[in-house]
Amino acid sequence: MKILLLLLPALALAADTEWPVNGGPNNIRYSTLNQINRENVTRLQVAWTYDAHDAFKDSEMQSNPIVVDGMLYATTPKMRVIALSATTGREIWSFDPSGGAKITRRFRQRGVTVYQDRLFVTYRNFLYCLDRKTGTPVQSFGDNGRIDLRNGLGRPPETMTVSASSPGVIFEDMIIMGSTVPETLPGSPGHIRAFDVHTGAQRWIFHTIPHPGEFGYDTWPPEAYKINGGANAWAGLTIDTKLGMVFAATGSASFDFYGSNRIGDNLFADCVLALDAHTGKRIWHFQGVHHDVWDLDFPAAPSLVTVTRDGKKVEAVAQIAKTGYVFVLDRMTGKPLFPVSSRKVLPSTLEGEKLSETQPYPLKPPPFTRQAFTPAMVTNLTPEAHAAVLAALKTFDSNGMFTPPSLRGTMLMPGTDGGAEWGGAAFDPDTALLYVNANEQPWAIRMVTHDTTSLYNNNCASCHRSDRTGSPPTFPSLIDIGKRRSRTEIASIIREGTGRMPGFDYLEKGIDQIVDFLVTGKDTAAVDPEAAKKDPNWQKYRNEGYILFRDPNGYPPLTPPWGTLNAIDLNKGEIRWQIPLGEYPELVAKGIKNTGSDNYGGPVVTASGLLFIGATNFDKKFRAFDKLTGKMLWETELPAAGNATPSIYEIDGREYVAIVCGGGKNGAPSGSSIVAFALPQS
Numbered sequence: 001m002k003i004l005l006l007l008l009p010a011l012a013l014a015a016d017t018e019w020p021v022n023g024g025p026n027n028i029r030y031s032t033l034n035q036i037n038r039e040n041v042t043r044l045q046v047a048w049t050y051d052a053h054d055a056f057k058d059s060e061m062q063s064n065p066i067v068v069d070g071m072l073y074a075t076t077p078k079m080r081v082i083a084l085s086a087t088t089g090r091e092i093w094s095f096d097p098s099g100g101a102k103i104t105r106r107f108r109q110r111g112v113t114v115y116q117d118r119l120f121v122t123y124r125n126f127l128y129c130l131d132r133k134t135g136t137p138v139q140s141f142g143d144n145g146r147i148d149l150r151n152g153l154g155r156p157p158e159t160m161t162v163s164a165s166s167p168g169v170i171f172e173d174m175i176i177m178g179s180t181v182p183e184t185l186p187g188s189p190g191h192i193r194a195f196d197v198h199t200g201a202q203r204w205i206f207h208t209i210p211h212p213g214e215f216g217y218d219t220w221p222p223e224a225y226k227i228n229g230g231a232n233a234w235a236g237l238t239i240d241t242k243l244g245m246v247f248a249a250t251g252s253a254s255f256d257f258y259g260s261n262r263i264g265d266n267l268f269a270d271c272v273l274a275l276d277a278h279t280g281k282r283i284w285h286f287q288g289v290h291h292d293v294w295d296l297d298f299p300a301a302p303s304l305v306t307v308t309r310d311g312k313k314v315e316a317v318a319q320i321a322k323t324g325y326v327f328v329l330d331r332m333t334g335k336p337l338f339p340v341s342s343r344k345v346l347p348s349t350l351e352g353e354k355l356s357e358t359q360p361y362p363l364k365p366p367p368f369t370r371q372a373f374t375p376a377m378v379t380n381l382t383p384e385a386h387a388a389v390l391a392a393l394k395t396f397d398s399n400g401m402f403t404p405p406s407l408r409g410t411m412l413m414p415g416t417d418g419g420a421e422w423g424g425a426a427f428d429p430d431t432a433l434l435y436v437n438a439n440e441q442p443w444a445i446r447m448v449t450h451d452t453t454s455l456y457n458n459n460c461a462s463c464h465r466s467d468r469t470g471s472p473p474t475f476p477s478l479i480d481i482g483k484r485r486s487r488t489e490i491a492s493i494i495r496e497g498t499g500r501m502p503g504f505d506y507l508e509k510g511i512d513q514i515v516d517f518l519v520t521g522k523d524t525a526a527v528d529p530e531a532a533k534k535d536p537n538w539q540k541y542r543n544e545g546y547i548l549f550r551d552p553n554g555y556p557p558l559t560p561p562w563g564t565l566n567a568i569d570l571n572k573g574e575i576r577w578q579i580p581l582g583e584y585p586e587l588v589a590k591g592i593k594n595t596g597s598d599n600y601g602g603p604v605v606t607a608s609g610l611l612f613i614g615a616t617n618f619d620k621k622f623r624a625f626d627k628l629t630g631k632m633l634w635e636t637e638l639p640a641a642g643n644a645t646p647s648i649y650e651i652d653g654r655e656y657v658a659i660v661c662g663g664g665k666n667g668a669p670s671g672s673s674i675v676a677f678a679l680p681q682s
Contacts, residue, residue: 187229
């Protein structure tokens, strides 16, 4: 008894364990905490629930909660920033960057950045700096607490759409930011920048579309740096403060599916980049796709891992890809630690397009998804579904990865949503296992000749199709939109953008002309064909729309699994285990289980042997697995799908696992809550 009493003061003084940065330190989504373990995880219960009451149709909420000094910070579907007690869920303060405006448009925002007494968050084209204790803007930062991310990029700000769905990272007294920019034309450059945390002044910039005299300039046409867009680190950044290096994984160049105005390999699109965090100077790069016309951008920020090679520990970077590959690179040099083969691929049949003759294929680890959609994979859910999908598949080119987009149509497998997704990977330092959840969802892309006479077709049809039917729910139908929204609301959406949609403010009077077309169905916004062809952003082809290929009943068109959870040994380059992740409740009711489903949001792994993940879109489950075997140990149902990465923290000796529950993806119900789980208090 005396020994126990002597220990009590020490336990009371034990430091809290925080979750201070997006994805956790090194972006490996790993927790050293072990209070919750294999033996007691079945006893988890809800510790607290918070509801922002911000959900609306198709809204999303994807924050990885940040926990510092007993406070939990996140963003809501309507982009309010909230500060909660991390032990009770009680709201301390909230900040509304919209100023109380009515919000009916979907935003994607994946968290905040904390630096000492400051909190940074993005809203549209602005980066805000807030007082962490009160939620009020810090007046000395930029213009009364915010800076415009469109400034400082070398182009007129009013001509660009720039935002950031992923939070920045802190190095010394700088916040380093990637960005979200349009995937269509005209584009905005995805340059990576560092800003002073106190003043908002831009400290350095790395041109992901190189300027004259810079490395990589010759991989683009000479004038590309003035007009081309993309090559952006939209998925966020990872910092190694010890080495003073910042790591980025960049997206494809704009336009996504046709690149006649960007002939060349297009560095630094589709690259893993290592930059000097002090100066922004390039240290090394590795390009995963040359001249990307498949929207195969890297979907998550790099993970900083340590692996064993020839009995020695090697600091490395693990990069997951939409293609189902994992690239493992030496952290100091960028050299692949497993062989990467350069293989010949098919040329394009589209006039003016010139694809790279080869693409990189890692030989290890093996892909964690299927990489082609063949007739042998067509769904057998029902005979009718099988026949319909098989007939549709025959109308597309479906020869696996890097099948060129064409007028006939191309089946992308993995699709534009992966493979791996923005939720990222978790890494266990004890076992060198990398955990990745993945989609097995083919997407269909068909190219059409660009219409030079219609303002709507020029700017909107690539996503919403010429007939305005869209590809719901990702790209909604615009038919009868005038009955659902006012002219002012429609114009505001076109001007400012929403979700994946960029803003089209530069169209000026053309916005009202597109609104007229959407409301009346009469397209009077004619474009001079000859003038259009002289526009440096004009191209001969566009895509017909983004089509998530489904069977006639709305299910994935191929045999299961439709979503997986994978454990990959980065020492050996082998898949340790793979299991289906997610189910469709209505199919389960018919006895069809363990199909897997589309899933968005990442896992988190613990030293105590557990892997936690939500992500599954339609069953709304939150699960805990044995990290060594993949055996499910516990599950519960969330208020809405947990399309986010959980956070694990400990306060006053009690461990919590918190996840935001926003849903809203691919037609799933929306929510706006955060749920924290813990063991019962004795």
